[in-house]
Amino acid sequence: MLKKIMSSLRLYWTKLKAWRVKRRARFRTLPWYRKIANLIISFLVLFLLYLFLVDINFLWLFGKSPSMKSIKDPNQSVASQIISADGKVIGKYFHENRMPVEYNEISPMLIKALISTEDERFYSHHGVDFKGIFAAAKDAMHGRSRGASTITQQLVKNMFKTRKQYSTGIFGYIPGIKLLVAKTKEWTTAVKIEMFYSKDEILTMYLNTVDFGSNAYGIKTAAKTFFKTTPSKLTTEQSATLVGLLKATTSYSPILHPKRSMERRNVVLDNLLSHNVITARECDSLKQLPIKLDYSIEQAFDGDALHFRSYLAKELEGWCKQNGYDLYSDGLKIHVTIDTRLQKYAEEAVDKQMRRVQKRFNEHWQGQNPWQDENHQEIPSFIEDIAKRTEYYRALKTRFANNMDSVHVYMNRPHKIKLFDYEKGEIEKELSPMDSIRYMNRFMHAGFMAMEPESGFVRAWVGDVNFKYWQYDNVGQSKRQPGSTFKLFVYTAAMMHGMSPCDMMTDKQVSWPYRENGEDKMWNPHNADGRFGGYPITLKNAFARSINSIAVQLAQQVGLKDIVKYAHLMGIKTPLEEIPALSLGASDVSLLELVNSYCTVVNEGNYHERVLVTSIEDRDGNVIYTYKPVVRPAIPYEDAWLMLELLKGGLTEPGGTTQALWEWDLFKWNTDFGGKTGTSSNHSDAWFVGVTPKLVGGAWVGGEHRAVHFRTGSLGEGSKSALPIFAMFMEKVLADPALAQYRGKFPAKPKQTITRNYSCHTYMQRSSASDSLESTEGIEPMPDAEQPAEETPAEPTE
Numbered sequence: 001m002l003k004k005i006m007s008s009l010r011l012y013w014t015k016l017k018a019w020r021v022k023r024r025a026r027f028r029t030l031p032w033y034r035k036i037a038n039l040i041i042s043f044l045v046l047f048l049l050y051l052f053l054v055d056i057n058f059l060w061l062f063g064k065s066p067s068m069k070s071i072k073d074p075n076q077s078v079a080s081q082i083i084s085a086d087g088k089v090i091g092k093y094f095h096e097n098r099m100p101v102e103y104n105e106i107s108p109m110l111i112k113a114l115i116s117t118e119d120e121r122f123y124s125h126h127g128v129d130f131k132g133i134f135a136a137a138k139d140a141m142h143g144r145s146r147g148a149s150t151i152t153q154q155l156v157k158n159m160f161k162t163r164k165q166y167s168t169g170i171f172g173y174i175p176g177i178k179l180l181v182a183k184t185k186e187w188t189t190a191v192k193i194e195m196f197y198s199k200d201e202i203l204t205m206y207l208n209t210v211d212f213g214s215n216a217y218g219i220k221t222a223a224k225t226f227f228k229t230t231p232s233k234l235t236t237e238q239s240a241t242l243v244g245l246l247k248a249t250t251s252y253s254p255i256l257h258p259k260r261s262m263e264r265r266n267v268v269l270d271n272l273l274s275h276n277v278i279t280a281r282e283c284d285s286l287k288q289l290p291i292k293l294d295y296s297i298e299q300a301f302d303g304d305a306l307h308f309r310s311y312l313a314k315e316l317e318g319w320c321k322q323n324g325y326d327l328y329s330d331g332l333k334i335h336v337t338i339d340t341r342l343q344k345y346a347e348e349a350v351d352k353q354m355r356r357v358q359k360r361f362n363e364h365w366q367g368q369n370p371w372q373d374e375n376h377q378e379i380p381s382f383i384e385d386i387a388k389r390t391e392y393y394r395a396l397k398t399r400f401a402n403n404m405d406s407v408h409v410y411m412n413r414p415h416k417i418k419l420f421d422y423e424k425g426e427i428e429k430e431l432s433p434m435d436s437i438r439y440m441n442r443f444m445h446a447g448f449m450a451m452e453p454e455s456g457f458v459r460a461w462v463g464d465v466n467f468k469y470w471q472y473d474n475v476g477q478s479k480r481q482p483g484s485t486f487k488l489f490v491y492t493a494a495m496m497h498g499m500s501p502c503d504m505m506t507d508k509q510v511s512w513p514y515r516e517n518g519e520d521k522m523w524n525p526h527n528a529d530g531r532f533g534g535y536p537i538t539l540k541n542a543f544a545r546s547i548n549s550i551a552v553q554l555a556q557q558v559g560l561k562d563i564v565k566y567a568h569l570m571g572i573k574t575p576l577e578e579i580p581a582l583s584l585g586a587s588d589v590s591l592l593e594l595v596n597s598y599c600t601v602v603n604e605g606n607y608h609e610r611v612l613v614t615s616i617e618d619r620d621g622n623v624i625y626t627y628k629p630v631v632r633p634a635i636p637y638e639d640a641w642l643m644l645e646l647l648k649g650g651l652t653e654p655g656g657t658t659q660a661l662w663e664w665d666l667f668k669w670n671t672d673f674g675g676k677t678g679t680s681s682n683h684s685d686a687w688f689v690g691v692t693p694k695l696v697g698g699a700w701v702g703g704e705h706r707a708v709h710f711r712t713g714s715l716g717e718g719s720k721s722a723l724p725i726f727a728m729f730m731e732k733v734l735a736d737p738a739l740a741q742y743r744g745k746f747p748a749k750p751k752q753t754i755t756r757n758y759s760c761h762t763y764m765q766r767s768s769a770s771d772s773l774e775s776t777e778g779i780e781p782m783p784d785a786e787q788p789a790e791e792t793p794a795e796p797t798e
Contacts, residue, residue: 055188061171062181066160066189074159076100076209077217078331078619082309085339085459085614091303093313095328098217100619103204106219106231109277110239111203116271117243119151123199127152127190151206152190158209160189207231212242213249214297221298226254228294236278237286240268254291262291305338307463307473312336312612323624331619337457337611342450342733346460349728350446350699354465355422357444357701357721364710370442371707374682379707383437386705387411392433420469440469445704447474447591448725450697453599456608456629459695460729474700479574479588483678483718484546484657485687486585488598489567491543491551491646493558495639496566500756501540501646507533510552512580523580525552528679528713541762543646544653546677548584555583569634571597571607585678591687595698598676598689601647602696605640607632641750645758647674647691648746653762660719661690664727669734672746677723683716684709688723690730693744699725 053062079094115122121129129150149157171177193202212222219231219242227238234242244264245252254261266287273283301309313327316334320327361370371382387393393411400406412432419439421427431439443465450460463473472478509532512523526532527548542550555563560578567576572594576587592610600607609630616625635643650658657677666673671692678687684706689698701721703709710716733739 050184055185062184063171066156066185066192074205076159076331077329080327080330080332080334082303082312083333083335084304084343085335085337085457086341088340089303090305090336090338090340090343091309092298092300093309093316093327094300096211096217097215097221097298097300098208099220100208100218100331101204101220101231103200106204106207107234107239109236110207110219110231110234110242112275112277113236113239113243113268113272114151114203114207114246116275116277117268118154118246120271120275122151122203125150127192127194128187149186150190152193152202153186155193155202155206155209156186156189158206158211210246211249212245213253214255214295215299216297225297226293226295228296236272236282237265237269237289237291240265240272240286241291244268254293255295258291265291301467304340305343305461306467307471307475308336308338308458308461308612310467310471311461311463311473311476315612319625325618325624332624333617333619333621334613335615335617336613337459338461339459341736341739342460342729343462345729345732345736346448346450346462348732349725350448350462350465352728353721353725354444354446354701356724357446358422360715361444361710362442364715365442369438370703370709371705372711373707376711382705382707383434383441386437386441387434390433390437420466441704441708443704444708444721445470445474445702446722446725447478447700448697448729449475449591449595450695450729451595451599451610452694453602453608453691453696454694456596456599456611456631457614458610458612460697470704472704474591476590476592478700479590480685480700480702480706481587481680482585482589482594483680483685483687484548484551484585485594485676485678485689485718486567486582486587486589487543487546487551487678488601488643488647488676488689489563489570489572490555490558490583491539492566492570492601492635492639492643493562494539494554495642496562496635497558498756499539499554500758501538501543501642501649502757502760503539504536505539505542505550505553506536507542507547507549510549510556512552512556514580516579525549525581525584528717538760538762540646540649540758540760541653541655543676544649544656544658546657552580552583555580566635567597569607570600571634585680591698591700594687595689595696598647598691598698599696600634601640601643602691602693603640604637605633605635607634637750637752638754638756641752641754642756642758644674644691644746647676648672650675650677657719658688658690658723660723661727664724664731666727666730666734669743670745671734671743673730674746675723675726677718679713679717682706682709683711683713686716686718686721688718688726690723690726692730692742693746694742695730695733697726697729699723701725 076098077094077096078098078100079092079096081089081099082091082093084090119129121131125131127150132150171181197205207219209218211217212219212225214222214225216222216225222242222245223229223231223234223238226242227234229238241254241261244261244267245254247264251257252261252264269278269283269286272278273280278286303309312334316327319325320330325332369378369382371379373379393407396407396410411434414430414432414435416428417431417436418426418428419431419436420443429436429439445464446462447464448460448462449458451458461475463475463477464470507527510525512525514521514523525548528546532549533547537547537550539550539554560580560582563582564576564578572589574587574589574593576582576589579586581587596607596610611627611629613625614627615623618624650656651661651673658673658675661673661675673690673692675688675690678689679685684702686701687699689696699722710721714720733742
């Protein structure tokens with residue numbers, strides 16, 4: 001068999017050589033003009049054959065070329081937009097900041113400037129300008145280099161990265177051949193594009209894909225970046241400036257090289273003159289104008305609700321991966337529940353309150369470092385331990401092979417550094433890395449969110465005082481001890497066990513034996529003021545005053561398992577430790593899940609999964625996701641009604657820790673309020689969750705580390721630090737006529753029969769024998785919720 005094949009090959013080779021000899025002999029007898037014609041035809045045939053072989057990547061020699069499918073349906077990297085509930089773009093997710101426009105959205109002068117400068121025969125060629133190629137070759141022979149690429153070829157380079165992404169064949173590794181192969185792919189692909197698209201479509205695609213520098217991809221972003229305008233409103237001189245940039249985005253940048261940029265702009269204006277687009281008088285006049293920029297680079301985290309968007313990105317990445325989308329390049333339109341009006345009021349409230357808190361904190365710790373233990377002793381190595389967790393410290397350890405002396409020198413060497421400042425926003429100081437850590441750990445932090453209890457829509461989300469310097473999110477990411485705000489679940493478990501707000505318990509010392517790690521222990525909790533009244537009070541008053549001893553007794557009666565059970569049913573997702581201190585909020589939770597849980601009470605006992613995204617559209621406007629409400633019963637209607645009465649009691653019961661809300665202009669809008677404060681051990685965490693019929697808001701205030709805190713409850717408790725954020729937020733929301741839907745009163749009567757008594761109010765009177773306050777309990781109608789109780793409040797407790 002092999003002999004037959006070899007014999008056939010030899011015979012074929014012999015015939016081929018005979019044909020070639022005969023062909024040459026015949027060619028010699030032809031007239032000169034026939035010889036030239038044959039050479040031209042042979043060259044064209046070989047050239048077309050070469051183009052074909054490159055296009056099909058023959059024997060993997062040339063690398064992959066753009067397919068017909070990718071040309072018909074090009075996949076461009078387009079930024080995804082985040083659109084608020086009130087229809088405003090609050091930010092983008094992108095690798096390349098590009099937003100496409102249509103042809104009729106582009107200034108005609110920009111089109112003319114582009115064609116007259118980059119490709120004057122654009123309307124007469126079919127993707128490749130052979131006249132331009134020969135002219136460029138002629139100029140090169142005389143030492144003058146010039147480009148010969150058409151707009152269509154440049155489009156190919158922009159869209160398909162033919163000189164990088166596709167030049168991976170065997171010949172692609174040979175420098176001279178690599179460029180030839182890449183150029184060939186540009187030609188063939190440009191011709192294909194001209195077959196499928198009109199000239200106007202090609203121009204639009206080009207202007208949507210080209211890089212103008214300064215993180216501006218496409219004409220829409222470039223017009224906004226350099227001139228704060230839209231492509232349709234670009235003036236002649238602005239158009240000339242942007243077209244001039246295309247020659248070299250760095251060399252002709254109006255920011256980096258304004259003189260060179262103006263010279264290049266004037267060249268473009270001359271091109272417009274030579275093509276009779278503008279008159280000589282117009283050209284001369286425009287050349288005299290300076291380049292007036294309104295320059296601002298749009299970063300990935302420009303815009304509103306930055307912590308929310310960061311949190312949302314992590315959630316969406318999983319959905320995108322599951323559904324085959326790229327969050328940063330597929331041009332999605334993500335409709336979120338955030339309302340920019342409520343978001344603005346939330347950010348203003350956080351900023352205003354935290355300036356006050358920070359001022360008090362600085363005065364409180366003046367002359368001392370705030371990182372101290374329970375005995376008010378400075379924690380040794382506190383700053384050093386933080387420094388060891390920084391990337392800079394780890395990089396120094398690697399650089400100096402764990403030579404700690406060298407690491408210490410660099411960590412304590414001063415240099416200019418930018419730091420956060422409330423008054424100036426940002427300041428520059430000469431500090432060492434260690435001193436900058438000390439500086440940044442003297443700040444207090446905050447988180448705030450607002451949510452509709454009925455729909456689960458999150459309307460406002462403020463993750464901290466400044467996103468640039470603290471990207472850690474104190475709403476959905478951070479988990480801290482909730483203090484007395486956790487008593488919501490203790491009292492809910494009590495209601496589920498058949499108790500009522502009017503049941504009586506005695507404020508007294510409580511001991512709770514328990515085992516931890518196989519060891520017998522005893523827990524002896526105390527009230528915030530260190531005292532026990534020794535007299536019976538209603539659960540309603542105990543909840544309002546946040547009396548710890550009552551909450552602990554309730555926890556002993558209903559059991560920790562039930563408390564954990566109802567906490568999880570109502571919205572807490574974090575695992576909870578079943579230890580006695582759980583009853584006073586010793587197990588960490590996030591602000592997001594805590595506010596969601598309070599919404600369950602307002603929503604008649606129905607848990608509604610928080611909603612961040614209502615719908616998502618692809619780049620063509622097709623809806624690819626619509627949220628489906630996740631609602632389930634968590635606690636019965638009656639128990640939710642009773643818990644709501646407890647939350648409202650914080651304002652009406654004497655000594656209620658929520659009574660600070662009366663200081664704010666909240667009660668003229670026919671709106672009811674309730675809420676609960678919370679403060680963790682050592683005042684490390686201050687909380688407040690406020691409820692209204694239409695909106696529930698929660699605030700947290702504390703140090704980045706638990707060791708950084710106020711030393712006294714008068715400064716650090718929830719009613720002093722966190723409650724004002726909610727109050728200032730609601731004050732602005734209710735006063736805004738456009739947000740009147742958030743005004744409203746709780747139902748005056750239940751829609752179901754309530755079998756347990758809840759209409760009781762506490763009256764406080766002074767004992768003649770002492771200064772202590774005693775209580776007399778009576779079943780009385782609730783006082784007018786719009787007027788504060790006239791009695792002198794007892795000492796607030798947390």
